[in-house]
Amino acid sequence: MLPFQFQANSSFFQPPAFLMIGIPGLEAFHSWISIPFSSMYTMALTGNCLILLAIRRTPSLHQPMYYFLSMLALSDVGLTMSTLPTTLAVLWFDQRLIGFNACLVQMFFLHSFSMVESSVLLAMAFDRFVAISNPLRYATVLTNSVIIRIGLAIVARATISLFPVPFLLKRLNFCPNKIVLSHSFCFHPDVMRRACADITINILYGLYVVLTTGGIDSLLIVLSYTLILHTVLGLASPKERVRALNTCVSHILTVFVFFIPGITMSMIHRFGRHLPHIVHALVAYMYLVVPPVLNPIIYSVKSKPIREAMIKVLRGKSRY
Helix, strand or coil, X not given: CCCCCCCCCCCCCCXXXXXXXXXXXXXXXXXXXXXXXXXXXXXXXXXXXXXXXXXXXXHHHCCHHHHHHHHHHHHHHHHHHHHHHHHHHHHHHCCCEEEHHHHHHHHHHHHHHHHHHHHHHHHHHHHHHHHHHCHHHHHHHCCHHHHHHHHHHHHHHHHHHHCHHHHHHHCCCECCCCCECCCXXXXXHHHHCCECCCCHHHHHHHHHHHHHHHHHHHHHHHHHHHHHHHHHHCCCCHHHHXXXXXXXXXXXXXXXXXXXXXXXXXXXXXXXXXXXXXHHHHHHHHHHHHHHHHHHHHHHHHCHHHHHHXXXXXXXXXXX
């Protein structure tokens, strides 16, 4: 019996809490599964905090490209912290209940940080386009004030786009017998399908948000790299071409790491409902947990200035 009851004859029902699950079908192994998850969360927080400290403490990294990298690290920390409490609560302590309002708050921040990350990746693509296509104007185009305005616009975009989502869910009548979520966190498509009401508006608004954020961002990133490639192919020296493209490798890998699982998860939630629950769960974890782990690794391996600055932070050295 669940720790809450409901009136059977009630015309409008919102559950006091939802019941989360970890990895469907592997509940008996949650204590073992928690070990890699705990390790990944630790790596994500440590790696991204190291990047933030390295950039802050190294004056030579106070450049537009690294400011955008700081924004990416901050969004990764936020995305990690959005899912960490409930995921580890389920895996460690089998604490599976999450209050209805707490679920909406978690969902808002989870999707907000995801949208912020998408926008930051677009800003980083614009940064690489300006740096390669018009290097002489790079410093005058991407000034500190411009970067601050871009950052504020990114946050405002995510907040305004997602602000209606919790209220659209609160108006719905939910099914008393459909309170079990498919994940160890609150994900919008998962929560709205627990309703017994018409969710057409929720579906359409969710699709609108996806298309006007992640969809537009991914198209503009592709456009940026098409223009970058056109500029690079126009360079006379093969060595200059390779050097120019090398500055983009880290960002390209980060884009793939973020967008491929994200697109896969969106497609599965819309067209793959017949797939086993474990597939939904694993793809969702890949999208939300893996990018914050891999991004610091990618930049520390591919970017020598970042790697050296991170090593100095670990050694307790910094230059002011």
